[in-house]
Amino acid sequence: MPVTDPAAVDVLLVEDELFIALDLQETIEDAGFHVVGPCATLVEAEAAIERHAARFAAAVLDVRLADGTVFPAADRLHAAGVPLLFHSGHADDAALRQRYPSATVCPKPSAPDTLANALRRCAERQKAA
């Protein structure tokens, strides 16, 4: 594997449900990315962002976490220009789209292909930017 910029392959995964996180991790890695996380809580997620200086190819986020919503972290990522991919069974699309117009929303549960495709699109967009 050629050495690449970690920021080009790192994907932040925030998901409090571990089984789902495992599943997602596999899907993401199958798509050729490297997973940072999974982070089950907002605190973990923010620590990860801090650690990576918010340099990610994309971020896959669950909305509701055990210690609150993911939005503070999402805001930070959004500000840093990281493409966001929400994976949630909760929040309605409308609210999310309003808050993050450029974000992708994959309703839970999503087929792995759908997720992988969405992720690639995000990464490409990031790369282009």
Place this chain on the structure above:
Amino acid sequence: MRDADARPASAMTRPAVPVVGIGASAGGLEALREMLAPAQRPTGLAFVVVQHLDPNHESMLAELLDRATALEVLQSAGGERIEADKVYIIPPGRGLAIRDGVLELTDFAQRRGMRRPIDDFFQSLAGDQQSNAACVILSGTGADGTTGLRAIKENGGVAVVQQPESARYDGMPLSAVGTGLIDFVKPPGEILDCLRGFFGRRNSEPGDAQAGVVADHVDELCRVLRNAVGHDFSGYKRSTLIRRVERRMHVLGIDTGRAYLARVRGDADECEALFRDLLINVTRFFRDAEAFETLRKQVIEPLLRERATDDDLRVWVPGCSSGEEAYTIAMLFAEAARTSGQPLAVQIFATDIDEQMLSIAREGNYPAAALNDLAPGLRERYTVPHAERFTIASQIRDMIRFSSHSLVKDPPFSRIDLVSCRNLLIYFDDRLQQAVLPLFHYALRPGGFLFLGPSESVGRFEHLFTVVDQHARLYERAPGAPSYPIDLPGNSRPTGARRERDGRGESPALTNESVAIRRIVDRYAPASLIVDQDGGIAAAYGKLGRYFDFPVTRTGGSSAVNLARPGLRTVIGPLLRQARDERRRVVARDVEVETDYGIQPVEVICDPLGDGTLLFVFRDSGAFRPSDQGELEDLAATDDHLEAIEDELRLTRHRLRTAIEELETANEELKSSNEEMMSMNEELQSTNEELSTVNDELKSKVEQLTVAISDLRNFHQSTELAVVVLDADLKVRSYTDAAVSIFPLQPADRGRPLSDVASRLRGSDYLEDARAVAAGAPATQRRVMTRDGDRVLSLRVLPYRTQSGSVDGTTLVLTDITEALSLERQLAAERERLDLAIKAAGIGVWEYCPETGETVLDGVEQRLFDVEGEEATRIDPLLDRIEAEDRGAVETALRRAVERNGDFEATFRLRPTNGKVRWVKGFGRVIAGSNPPRLVGVSIDVTPEYTLAETRELMLREMNHRVKNLFAVIAGMITVASRNHDEVRPFATDLRHRIAALGSAHSLASPAGQPQAIGLDELVAATLAPYRDHSHITVEGPKVALNRQCLSSLALILHEWATNSVKYGALCGEKRDGAPDGGTGLTVRWRVGGNGLELDWDEVGPGDQEAEATQRGFGSLLVDTSVRQLLGEVRSEAAGRSFRMRMKLPASVLARD
């Protein structure tokens, strides 16, 4: 006439609308109807009706007349400008006047019964409209209108009277006809045509041409008149004559002077009418008050002061007409005498040729209106008021002699101190004026005064009269011998006629001739004497001193017989009688007149002059013989007898005169009594008229009353109200039939005190009430019961008010309210229940009027909206309380309910000033038939229901999420498991079990999704339930509620452990009963400490545990992941057959509550 019409309108000034004043009284309505009914517009006339009306009653006259005529009829309110084809009616209680063509209402100065509204109006009409005025006198009693009619005529108007025979009451018409001034006497139906004809002729004729035509015939007319009436008008002013003749022609409808002349020639009545018209003049008391003031200062007072003791002052008022001028002068003299304290020795001769006027003057009886011309002092002292007329006091009346005398025809009076001849000369032409003035000069004694009217003067006779006061037209006779105007201006008819032929230039010559004749008479002719038929000396010429004893006056009542000297005295009597009786000249020759100095033989001729007077001429027939004593005695003896007879005659005459005077006095008294009677009659009649008018109205009122009484009786009999009317003494006045059930009243009880009447009421408070109210207390109301207690009645005691508003008794009104009361009680109970229900349900009640925005809220509603006091009465503060988002919907719903008259329903949020948002549901409905529409409705607090629904929604979302999550978990499990399984079958089996475990754990959560706690024990029991028979299972621990979030993880952990146990541990085989030590078993224990939950899973398996423990691949991953998920930690211990799992979980797994 057609030519006149054809002329362009601009060429002629439009004649003013003639105003017809109509006077009517009793029977007048009928006459008015008849008169106005034939009217067809345009009449070109305006009408003003003056009717005697009762001042206290509204008049229906206008209404009644309006129906009868095509003309517009309206009751005058004052201020109307007179217009053609309108009939103005006098309003009741007011007089009517007209000024500049505008009607004015006046207040009566006289008290009722003495008012003469017709006279008043006619006088004002005459003054305002002059010849444009007409008066019509219709049916009525009394004489109102007669005086006014004179005024109309004086100003050139026309007078019409209803034919007395056609009038219901002929008093007024007859009185009017009696003046002789009436132009037309017609039945009412013809009056209008007649007036239209008159004014039509007048307005259409070109005045100048007609004047010419008439002027051609004036001389001839005068001649005819002189022959017929004996008065010569040829010296009168032409313009006046022509105007008055023309008026007569209009009256008669005669177009040409010639035709009129013919008429006058052949018609003695017309002669009389023309004569009267020509003589009409205007006079009044103190006419030109300033001039009279001058007269008083300059003439009357000096005259009285300088009067010789024995002489009476003599005043002559020629052309006195109805006497006002003469009375005015008499009053001035009387007043001057009174103030200066001098005796009133004044004799006034007032003369006129019109007997009718003279008789008015003699009566000295004038309408009260004329009193205004007199100063108050004079009025008080010199008039005697009667009803609406007054008479001149007798002291004034006695100063004046009224006699028929023509200034131009009859010999003048002489030795006069003052001649007052006002406004007579203006009617005379130049020639006549110039003849009359020397006559005044003759009549006046030197230094006497002449008083003329304001537009008259002495002309060129300044040598005869010197001016005293030019402004007042007061002149003094210049000294100089009086020259007797032998040729009186209108003396002998032939000379008069000749004079006219000779022309006016002759006048000075005539005067000279009369001077010459006078001179001849005085100096050269024998002495002569004119006496009347009784021997009174009328005039004397020449030196009569030899034949008569002085003093001899030229005029006066001295008897020629008495004054004659002895000798002559015996002759004159018989001579006079013979000449008078035989109407021939008689001569007595050789009459010896005895004087103090001797005897003069004379010849006395007595020559009857034809007009009743006789001329005595004395001619000396011999030389004067001086007297001697002897002869004197003889003759005296013979004379004695005659003298005695003459004395006796004188005595007898004296007695006769006394008797006559007494008779006259008696007559005078009778006249004045008669007058009073007449005036009383007048008063009574006018009262009677008013009474008959009132009577008619009363009749109709009686009819109305009859109906009203019958209504009242029916009401009394049919009403269910028990009403008793009491008078001030609480005696029964009337009662309704329904009242009998409470007060057993009989018809005979009317007038009995109510306290004497038994009553079915308990107590007698009602009497106290009645007494109080009758005494002026306000109305009372109380409840009373019948004695048996069956009925409850409402008793109202009201003051009985008379029409004037005073209290005269009371009215008791009893209403049976037994049923009403029970109904009221029922209603109260119903209401109470309803209130209770509403209160219990926490329902707020409101009422709202959209038009005014007013609201009424009950307490609950007020609390609901969190408003109080003033705020609760307006809709706006209430709407403010509603959440802004919901407000529009509420307003729309309200509006729609009002528009569609339908129901209102809305659910909305309220945000009270303090407190939480509340959900409220409101229902309302427009009150049927309310105007303006009102809504009434209720509001219900539905906050709990809404909270519940919200919660449910939340739950549903949560469940949804959870299910999705579950799918994701399962998907994850599949992914993870697939890494550890190579074979599909065991993979599927494992997965199915896990999913089942998840499912059973999930089933613990209430299907409804209530957030109820799930006990750890339940979860454990559910997980181990399939293996209950596998081994001895002990479950111990306190009751612990779990956080729902952790349920799946915990269930998976327990499931994994249980599955492992089934495969390798305690749950793998059958229970080994009876071997407690060596037997297998599972114990699950948990504790709750400060750090959370500690759960121990202890099992004793059938074999060694260690080996198997390492092989737990996928299962342990699952458990680790789950524990990590729960933020807990797990340790496993294996020793021989026993296997222990220790799990520490943080407090977050426990349900918070």
